């Protein structure tokens with residue numbers, strides 16, 4: 001028990017040390033760890049021409065409450081070097097990991113040089129973190145090439161992250177993650193791996209779930225390899241939630257907001273993001289942009305937080321009476337305005353929408369009827385038409401949509417609206433499959449081949465697990481689909497079943 005006198009004497013001692021030597025009280029205490037406090041690895045993200053965010057979280061026993069930390073504010077030092085051996089340290093500093101933020105560390109390093117690689121590491125007490133590789137983006141007027149990969153959907157129980165192992169072996173400038181980084185579900189029977197906790201609803205549950213996922217060494221290797229751009233989808237909170245409407249519609253808006261606050265905070269704590277903290281964790285603004293010189297402008301979007309509820313009670317179905325309501329929205333007004341005005345002002349060639357749900361209107365009915373997904377952009381035809389017409393105005397021939405969510409690879413040509421077939425093709429949509437969600441996978445979903453004739457804009461579909469690699473210059477865009485034949489055991493090889501190309505000044509997709 002701390003008495004008032006103890007407290008006062010502690011306070012005066014701290015005050016004395018602080019006045020005698022600034023920060024000396026911090027130096028007094030060197031943390032000691034029986035287990036590696038860097039068991040969750042390191043990461044970097046949201047690069048700019050002059051900076052990048054470095055991340056880690058102290059969690060010596062990842063699955064325990066507070067990650068096995070003892071409740072004390074803990075000093076962490078960081079170093080950023082121009083070489084892998086740390087012979088030339090460019091910057092270093094010290095931060096404090098606090099229990100209120102799950103002992104997470106975010107360092108937004110300023111003052112770096114554009115378009116170059118750096119190496120970074122952390123230390124607390126005697127414990128040193130693994131080394132990560134980070135880089136800055138090219139300056140605004142530089143036409144520099146970009147090689148990046150994008151991925152999504154990594155349900156831990158469904159299988160191994162072999163795809164990340166292969167991704168981490170590639171030469172990449174960036175990795176974009178389009179959501180479903182965790183799944184909220186309780187453990188299920190008969191899976192290759194197992195969630196350590198029940199369905200997650202509270203902050204400590206979400207923290208423990210992220211910690212479990214982040215103990216995966218393939219995932220850690222992918223994070224350490226290059227900076228990431230991360231957005232979320234639904235499972236970071238609750239399956240198919242929309243704004244303040246939960247999955248089963250039983251919860252009050254207030255309950256959904258409480259859950260969202262816990263989920264959004266845990267997401268922020270575990271991601272290498274430059275996302276300003278909001279007044280309430282339930283309202284975390286994460287849409288943001290990463291320009292890559294004048295080669296590409298990557299718009300990282302949030303299609304969950306502000307969307308209107310899915311029409312027709314969600315699902316894949318024949319449109320009902322509430323379908324196509326005039327006020328439907330996927331991005332919310334503010335994000336949509338920010339995106340359209342940003343595309344209008346951007347001088348970069350490729351305008352890239354890094355987002356969650358499929359934009360192309362895939363009709364699963366092979367006959368004259370229509371059956372579409374109400375959770376995807378097809379469920380929001382008014383909002384989609386408005387956005388695609390803006391893309392057609394500001395980025396015709398230069399629009400590229402990157403999508404996750406549905407655990408399968410897809411390729412589509414994108415039109416400036418799909419309500420009339422005479423609308424021109426303005427770019428392409430590339431959809432990445434899951435890293436692990438859905439288990440081993442199959443060549444194709446059974447219902448897709450018979451429906452292909454009814455969907456002429458769809459050029460490719462595969463239901464294997466994997467990720468997508470893109471090589472981009474201001475002349476052309478090359479997309480390579482990577483797949484692994486199984487995830488139920490480790491060690492699958494990687495294959496490249498399809499490649500597509502977009503060329504500057506030429507309409508539509510070309511074979512690779």
Ligand SMILES: [Fe+2]
Pocket residue numbers: 153154180235405406407434437
């Ligand atoms: Fe998913």
